[in-house]
Amino acid sequence: MNVTRRTFLIHSASIASATAMLTFAPFVLADGWNRQAFTDKVLNDAMKDAGYDNAVKSTDILLKTQDIAENGAVVPIEATSNIPGTTSLAIFIDNNPNPLIAEFSFMNGAEPFIVTRVKMAKTSLVRIAVKAGGKTYFTGKSVKVTSGGCGG
Amino acid sequence: MTDSVKMRATQQGDFATIKVLFRHDMETGLRKDSKTGQLIPAHFIDLVTATLNGTTVLQAQWGIGVSKNPFLEFRVKGAKSGDKVAVSAVDNLGQHYTGETTIA
Amino acid sequence: MSMNRREFLQMLAAASAAGLALDSPAALSRNDARSFYDVPTFGNVSLLHMTDCHAQLLPVYFREPSINIGLNDSWNRPPHLVGEYLLKTFDIPAHTRDAYAFTCLDFSHAAKIYGKTGGFAHLATLVKQLRASRPGALLLDGGDTWQGSATSLWTQGQDMVDASKLLGVDVMTGHWEFTYGADRVQQIVNHDFKGTIDFVAQNISTNDFGDPVFPAYVIRQINGIPVAIIGQAFPYTPIANPRHFTPDWTFGIHEDHLQKIVDEVRGKGAQAVVLLSHNGMDVDLKLAARVHGIDAILGGHTHDGVPVPSIIQNSGGKTLVTNAGSNGKFLGVLDFDVRNGKVMDFRYKLLPIFANLIAPDPAMSALIDKVRAPYATKLGEILATTEETLYRRGNFNGSFDQLILDALMESKDAEVAFSPGFRWGTSLLPGEHITLEHLMDQTAITYPQTTLTEMTGARIKAIMEDVCDNLFNPDPYKQQGGDMVRVGGIHYTCDLRQTIGGRIQDMTLNGKPVDPNKTYKVAGWAPVAEGASGEPIWDVLAKYLRDKKVIRPRPLNQPKLLGVQGNHGICPSTSKTSL
Structure with a gap:
């Protein structure tokens, strides 16, 4: 059951093409997980360490989420990049303890689109950052986290 | 741990939509046990790979900010009914989770 | 069920003459009673709308707010008008029945003159009369129906479920209903309501794969015209109320999904499209500007008794936005003239329900008495x-x-x-x-x-x-x-x-x-x-x-x-x- 991390990565590598693996470089650490970027506590550091610094604001990235988080522990995020040549997309939440939430790399027909669910500690801007054609872009939307009660 | 991964995959026109639900606590390492007052160690899925008929189409790195029982939906162009989609994930403690389904 | 206008007026006259529950006979005359609910018919599609009755089966006093502030885009716009400002905007003379119903002005004095409002037995009589003059009319309930009284709490909403069925509610959505828990709601919707009341909500889905929990809409024929009623439950139920009552459901506004549903029902031939909404009026006003193809949003939640609909322009045309007050005080009547496949014109009236102007419906009275009997002493x-x-x-x-x-x-x-x-x-x-x-x-x-x-x-x-x-x-x-x-x-x-x-x-x-x-x-x-x-x-x-x-x-x-x-x-x- 306890397949080691190493075995898993070998398995992953065997099903991934060599070129596809390059999409993680150069930010990938030895075990394939960008420890530095995921443990950064400040947005700018996290964006830089994940390779999304100097991102330009773009209206070609679409972010759908809740206006008020129904449950701060489960906030749905739907992100689409309409920027040609998009290779990866990352979610950053400015006010989370670790602003980098997740990064997705697309290859071999996968569309630059994901839906996932994230945790939010408090009201914050949610950012979707994109890498495309060697450049970086982002969009953002504020999501309100409230303690609730008192309604209606 | 295939029972930890639930999947649905459907063809819609020229692409397929794949939805994946993992059963995982996604412990942040920042939470205290209410009884002991001790920090609960971090335990979260950090790497995910998806394949279509054996070819990798999506790779993801996750941090502690992904919700408990993570959900992932993605789309693959050209994928059609009958194709096989598989996902593999590993967490920071080295536990491994896999799921596979056929596109409907 | 089929009571014609003449019979209804006779009943009103009888009630009035007999002095039934008339708090102040001086304030009433037969003419007053006759004319008050004489709503001219119009068009060929009619919808009756009630909302937020909060389980008030009997007539009650309900004072409208003296403070209901709107800021920014809502500044001095409906529904953020109170007292004299509301009267002036909607051209309602002061010191009248309507002024009493729609404002807080002179409340305790006016209440003694005009009496209690609402009550399901009185509502039932009015609904029958309106249905008699408007064949095929649907009765829509915007929710917050099962909560707000002792008997509703003690019967887990059953008193209101039975009363709603007897009243002839056709379509419903919800909010406080969910505080009885997902299982109770499903039990009522799948058993008590089966074949009678359609519970609709386009914005509730499961927490796992996002499957719909309830039908998003229902299409009903009114005088041969297909009319779609789409449901919009209160989007913030799991925030405003305890989430643990509906742990497996997610709510939200979901504009995009709503637009898809509107397009879908139009595609299926609906010639009038109505959103039965529990968003609250400010949310509905914003929504109406951003989603197109809805003829009217019949709204609730914010308990605003607004006599005249707001008409909102959007990319597809115009959408009416109403809000029909609370505590059983009002019944909205929306008449559409549908021709050439679309809504050409409308009339809307928000009728205050004055208990002493309407004879109670005997069957509904009997049901209410039966429901209350076991608790009468305690209550x-x-x-x-x-x-x-x-x-x-x-x-x-x-x-x-x-x-x-x-x-x-x-x-x-x-x-x-x-x-x-x-x-x-x-x-x-x-x-x-x-x-x-x-x-x-x-x-x-x-x-x-x-x-x-x-x-x-x-x-x-x-x-x-x-x-x-x-x-x-x-x-x-x-x-x-x-x-x-x-x-x-x-x-x-x-x-x-x-x-x-x-x-x-x-x-x-x-x-x-x-x-x-x-x-x-x-x-x-x-x-x-x-x-x-x-x-x-x-x-x-x-x-x-x-x-x-x-x-x-x-x-x-x-x-x-x-x-x-x-x-x-x-x-x-x-x-x-x-x-």
């Missing part, structure tokens, strides 16, 4: 007598809230108290007995526990800022449609020109500034977190009332408001707030 227990008007509705503390806060602080030995800004709860006139039933009208919820918590001054401010933002955020989608948390003990200023974190100012307790670092004892009730075990609020209040026997007028702890000069959501003649 009728007199706890105290009030010397002032008791009410809740309004942006800040109402007099019944003040009573609750005072009772909480005294019985829990707390310096501060919070009570939720609910918009339901009936009113009492000076001199009336406060019965257990009245008390339950203010408190009948499935999470009634009282709490006593130590909080720092900073935490208290954060809670007040949070709730205040849910009321006054400039973006309607970030509002929840409740009123400001009622605050006992702490005096404060509320600066409505500010944003979250800056609105609550000058907090004092017993004349001293509230210290952010000091800890205070705070009493409250209705906790949204699971696992509270405190004594139910009604027990705390009943003890307090029995002890006091007479409730004298007490000062309302309303904040000093900044940034509201010239705001028509504040009634100059009746609001006690300082500006």
Whole structure:
């Protein structure tokens, strides 16, 4: 059951093409997980360490989420990049303890689109950052986290 | 741990939509046990790979900010009914989770 | 079922002549009764709309707000008009039945003249009459029907479910219904309602794969014209109410999905499309500008009795937005003229239901009597007598809230108290007995526990800022449609020109500034977190009332408001707030 991390990565590598693996470089650490970027506590550091610094604001990235988080522990995020040549997309939440939430790399027909669910500690801007054609872009939307009660 | 991964995959026109639900606590390492007052160690899925008929189409790195029982939906162009989609994930403690389904 | 207009008028006349429940016969004449509900017919598709009755089966007093502030785009626009401003905007003469129904003006005096409003037996008679003149008309219920009274709580909503079926409700959506828990809702929808009432909600899905929980819509033929009714449940149910009642469901507004549904029903041939909404009027107004293809949004939640629809322009044309008040006080009548496959014109009237102008429907009366019989003695227990008007509705503390806060602080030995800004709860006139039933009208919820918590001054401010933002955020989608948390003990200023974190100012307790670092004892009730075990609020209040026997007028702890000069959501003649 306890397949080691190493075995898993070998398995992953065997099903991934060599070129596809390059999409993680150069930010990938030895075990394939960008420890530095995921443990950064400040947005700018996290964006830089994940390779999304100097991102330009773009209206070609679409972010759908809740206006008020129904449950701060489960906030749905739907992100689409309409920027040609998009290779990866990352979610950053400015006010989370670790602003980098997740990064997705697309290859071999996968569309630059994901839906996932994230945790939010408090009201914050949610950012979707994109890498495309060697450049970086982002969009953002504020999501309100409230303690609730008192309604209606 | 295939029972930890639930999947649905459907063809819609020229692409397929794949939805994946993992059963995982996604412990942040920042939470205290209410009884002991001790920090609960971090335990979260950090790497995910998806394949279509054996070819990798999506790779993801996750941090502690992904919700408990993570959900992932993605789309693959050209994928059609009958194709096989598989996902593999590993967490920071080295536990491994896999799921596979056929596109409907 | 088929009572024609003549029979109805005869019944009204009989009721009037017999002096049935006429609080002030001088205010009535047969002509008054006859003409009041004589709504000219129009077009070929009619919809009757009720919402937010909060389980009031019998006629009640309900005082409309003296403070209902709109800011930014809502400044001095419906529904944020009160008192004289509302009368002027909608051309309603002062000192009339309508003025009594739609405003707080001269409330206790007018209430004695015009009497109680609402009541399912009276509503049933009116619905039958309107259906007789409008063949095929559908009765739509916007929700908040199963909660708000003792009998609804004690029967888990069954009294209202049975009454709704007898009334002939066709389509329904919900909000407080969900506080009975997902299983109870499913049981009612799948069994009691099966084949009679369609429960629709386009915005509720499962937490796992996002599957729909209820049908999004229903298409019904009215005079051969396909009409789609799409449901929109309260989007913020799991935030405003405890999430643990519906742990596997997610709500939200979901504009995109709504647009898909509108396109889908149009594609299926619907010639009129209506959204039965529990969004609240401000959310509906924003939504109407952003989603196209909806002819009317029949709205509720915010309890705004708005006599005239707002007409909102969007990319596909125009959408009407209405809000039909609360506590059984009103019935909306929307008539469409549908020709050449689309709505060409409309008429709308929001009818106040005056119990003494309408004869109660015998079958509904019998059902209500049957439901109440086992609880009659308990409900009728007199706890105290009030010397002032008791009410809740309004942006800040109402007099019944003040009573609750005072009772909480005294019985829990707390310096501060919070009570939720609910918009339901009936009113009492000076001199009336406060019965257990009245008390339950203010408190009948499935999470009634009282709490006593130590909080720092900073935490208290954060809670007040949070709730205040849910009321006054400039973006309607970030509002929840409740009123400001009622605050006992702490005096404060509320600066409505500010944003979250800056609105609550000058907090004092017993004349001293509230210290952010000091800890205070705070009493409250209705906790949204699971696992509270405190004594139910009604027990705390009943003890307090029995002890006091007479409730004298007490000062309302309303904040000093900044940034509201010239705001028509504040009634100059009746609001006690300082500006």
